[in-house]
Every structure is written in structure tokens, then in C-alpha cells.
Amino acid sequence: MTKKTPLYQEHVSASAKMAPFAGYDxxxxxxxxxxxxxxxxxENAGLFDVSHMGQxxxxxxxxxxxxxxxxxxxxxxTPNNRAKYTVLTNEKGGIIDDLIITRVEENKFFVVxxxxxxxxxxxxxxxxxxxGVTFDELSGNALIALQGPKAEVALAKEFPSAxxxxxxxxxxxxxSWEGNHVFISRLxxxxxxxxxxxxxxDKAPAFWSALLKNPDVMPIGLAARDSLRLExxxxxxxxxxxxxxxxxxxxxxxxxxxxxxxxxxxxxINPEPKQKRIGVKLLENGIAREGAEIYIGEKKVGTLTSGxxxxxxxxxxxxxxxxxxxxxxxxxxEIEVRGRRIAGMVQGLSFLVAxxxxxxxxxx
Amino acid sequence: xxxxxxxxxxxxxxxxxxxxxxxxxxGITDYAQGALGDLVFxxxxxxxxxxxxGESFVVVESVKAASEVYAPISGxxxxxxxxxxxxxxxxxxxxxxxxxxCKIRATDxxxxxxxxxxxxxxxxxx
Numbered sequence: 001m002t003k004k005t006p007l008y009q010e011h012v013s014a015s016a017k018m019a020p021f022a023g024y025d026x027x028x029x030x031x032x033x034x035x036x037x038x039x040x041x042x043e044n045a046g047l048f049d050v051s052h053m054g055q056x057x058x059x060x061x062x063x064x065x066x067x068x069x070x071x072x073x074x075x076x077x078t079p080n081n082r083a084k085y086t087v088l089t090n091e092k093g094g095i096i097d098d099l100i101i102t103r104v105e106e107n108k109f110f111v112v113x114x115x116x117x118x119x120x121x122x123x124x125x126x127x128x129x130x131x132g133v134t135f136d137e138l139s140g141n142a143l144i145a146l147q148g149p150k151a152e153v154a155l156a157k158e159f160p161s162a163x164x165x166x167x168x169x170x171x172x173x174x175x176s177w178e179g180n181h182v183f184i185s186r187l188x189x190x191x192x193x194x195x196x197x198x199x200x201x202d203k204a205p206a207f208w209s210a211l212l213k214n215p216d217v218m219p220i221g222l223a224a225r226d227s228l229r230l231e232x233x234x235x236x237x238x239x240x241x242x243x244x245x246x247x248x249x250x251x252x253x254x255x256x257x258x259x260x261x262x263x264x265x266x267x268x269i270n271p272e273p274k275q276k277r278i279g280v281k282l283l284e285n286g287i288a289r290e291g292a293e294i295y296i297g298e299k300k301v302g303t304l305t306s307g308x309x310x311x312x313x314x315x316x317x318x319x320x321x322x323x324x325x326x327x328x329x330x331x332x333x334e335i336e337v338r339g340r341r342i343a344g345m346v347q348g349l350s351f352l353v354a355x356x357x358x359x360x361x362x363x364x
Numbered sequence: 365x366x367x368x369x370x371x372x373x374x375x376x377x378x379x380x381x382x383x384x385x386x387x388x389x390x391g392i393t394d395y396a397q398g399a400l401g402d403l404v405f406x407x408x409x410x411x412x413x414x415x416x417x418g419e420s421f422v423v424v425e426s427v428k429a430a431s432e433v434y435a436p437i438s439g440x441x442x443x444x445x446x447x448x449x450x451x452x453x454x455x456x457x458x459x460x461x462x463x464x465x466c467k468i469r470a471t472d473x474x475x476x477x478x479x480x481x482x483x484x485x486x487x488x489x490x
Binding site: 028033035285309316 | 401402404405407423425426427428429430449456
């Protein structure tokens, strides 16, 4: 039996194509279709229901130290309202999940984690939870993302006094919508400027509808969410990340705070691993999907973990793991698709320059 | 409701055929293209290929996934729609027209009699 998000009825009413994802009946695309939805998000503002994701509050005097122990990131000096992307590691240094942790107050953190990993994450966190730190799932909250260059203007209409223009990338602000407490985080999974709003689930349908009244805002399904993140080189847990892959292999070494080694699995993380996550582009007609093997000559050197079509670049792209010596930009490769070898090239993970709030500031 | 032209034949695998003597022009139905979503790549069969009913002979790829198309009849592929190489989206925008996939010369005319008519297919795709 699949679960429904608080916005299920809105999706059905909009004739979304629904399908199970991580135990939830989710919108894959709406009437506009995945390509139009993808382009709309890059040009205007896309509205995403991501209420299937896990949300929780970790609090208590030892909360910062605890989060610095279950992830390779130190939260000891993290300023209030700052969000960090990081991973939960196991004893082997493998990735249990990737997640966003935001310091709301000195001893209070807001955590957002993957839908498909909820049960595993919660069990793991509770197993490691020290005395004096509490973990409370925010199961009563929906999570709605608004992403794209017109997201700020559209969201500001719902929060006229929140001064969103001064909310910088990877920070959070508490506000209220029609008297209800919300978290507004300036971040996302698309590479565009944008926000994620955590709102009580009974208010979610009205909030969703209010945003959709703006002609610049369109609902976007999970298919475009996937193609948007793939263009940015963002990993998707269960495909590009798993419990046997370390942050260094996953090209997420940047989440590891320098000089911070007191976290689960730290000693097992090889700084020079045999394989690394890379981006791949196809130079010939065709599309390579997850599981396609990467060759150099007759030697198998890697495997794609995600692959598909990039609506922005109008070409096939992917990401995967390759033997470290070949993990360099411009390395010619071949990818096998249904018995046919397609010429490709290794490149950096990101196919587009991120246009998040921070990078907008840099550009101006 | 998807469009099911009355003058065509159909299979339960959501393909349409337009018969002209022993030559069948083949494509996928409006219902099928709608279910697949935006198509971004079509792997066409080689001209001259002999196909058997039910064998996978075309792959259509949406942004999300690859789907196989099965030969609706046995015969020789005598022509393919090269326009799909550059514009696979023709299958979405004009599934019964510019989005045709290939032409097959039927080797077993008996198979043609077994194809579904529009009324029978309409019930399947409802």
C-alpha cells in the first residue's frame, strides 16, 4: 500500500501521472510533460511536492557534537540559520544517506533526509543517540520546493514581510503563513535559486494553491526533478550513492570538515580510492541509463549509476563510477548500450553552472 | 481520451498499422505516446531487417526510460522514418502521421487478418 502526501488530491486534480516512489504515490509529471516542466523550472518557477522526504528536529545540549559524530561535517562552529549538505556514514565509511542539516538555534537542528531511507536513517540515528539529545520526526509537516529564477518574487508574495531578498543561499528563516509556523530554506535540488518550505500538512494544499495562482509558477513532477538534478551532477541516493561508497569515492569529500576525524567510519575512508564518481556525456546518438558499462578499449573501467537526457543541453548525459586513473576531464570512453558501444567523454559532475542565490551575487 | 483513427489496424501492444497491399506502415498509438511521455530518442531498425511477430525491433526512449516496441507482424523492414533520428518528438506530436516508425512488407498475410480494428483497440486503451 503506497502512502499519500498531503498534496495527493492536488496532483490527481491536476491530472498528474502518478507512480509509486519510495513508498509514496507521487506525481511523475503533469500535463505539460517532463521537458516543458524542466525548461519551466530553469526559466520561471517550478513547484515541487517533496513531502515524501523525512523531516526531523535534533535538539539538546549535545546535538552539535552528535551530528558531528554521525556525519563527516563538523557542526560545532556552524552559525545559527546555516544549512549544510552532508552524509550519514556507517562503520565502513560508506554512505547511509545524504541529507541537509540546518542549525536553527545553538542546540536545535532541522534535518531533511531521503524518503526511501527514512526507516534506516531513523533507526541509525536513534541507535547512536546519546543521552541529552532528542530526535523528533516532523511527520506532521509537508515539504514544498519552489525553484527557478522567478522563485523569490513568487514566494515573496506569500511572505511579504520576510525579506527573502536578504536570505542567502544555504540559510534558513522561520516565518509564518496565515498564522502557521514555517521553515523557509534557501536551497534545492535543481541548481536554480529557490526555496524549500516546511509547513504543517493541513495548510499545505492551500499554500500550494496560493503559489499556483501566480502565472510564473507551474507544478513539476519527479521526472523533471531527476533530469534537473542530473544536469547539476547532484547524486541520487540508491543510484549514485550507497552504503558501500565512501564520500571521497562519491566526490563528496568537500562535505568532510578539515581536521575533523571523530566521526563514524572516519578511519575507513581511503583518501585515494580505486574509483570515483564522474560525469559522462555521450558524443553520439543514443541514451545510456543506470547500469550501462563504461569501457576503454576492451577493458571495463566503470558503470553508470544515473543516465538520461538533458533537456537543457539536448544531449544524453549521466554520472557513474570509473577507475580513479581515468577520472579526468576529457578522458575518451565508450558506453555499452544494448550491445552497442557509444562514444563518450568523462567530464566534471556538473553540466551547467549553478544559478543559486550565492552564485547570482558573485555574478553581479 | 486518446485518439484512435478508424481507418487503422492495431495490436494489443499499442501499435498501429496502416495497410496498403502487403506493406504496413507502423507506429505507436496516441495512448502509447501519452503513457511514455516526451520521447527523446528512437532506435530504428535497419532497413532490410527481417522481423518476426513479437520480437523487439525498435526502442523508444523518454527522458526517464527506454521502452521496447515489438514487431506487430512478421516481414521485412523496407523503409524507416529517418526524420525520427533528429526529431523523435514527432511521435508525441503526430503519432499517426509524421511520427510513423517504419514500413514492413508482410510475409504472412494471415497475420493481417488478426489485427484489431479501431473499436476493439479503443476498448483496450480506454
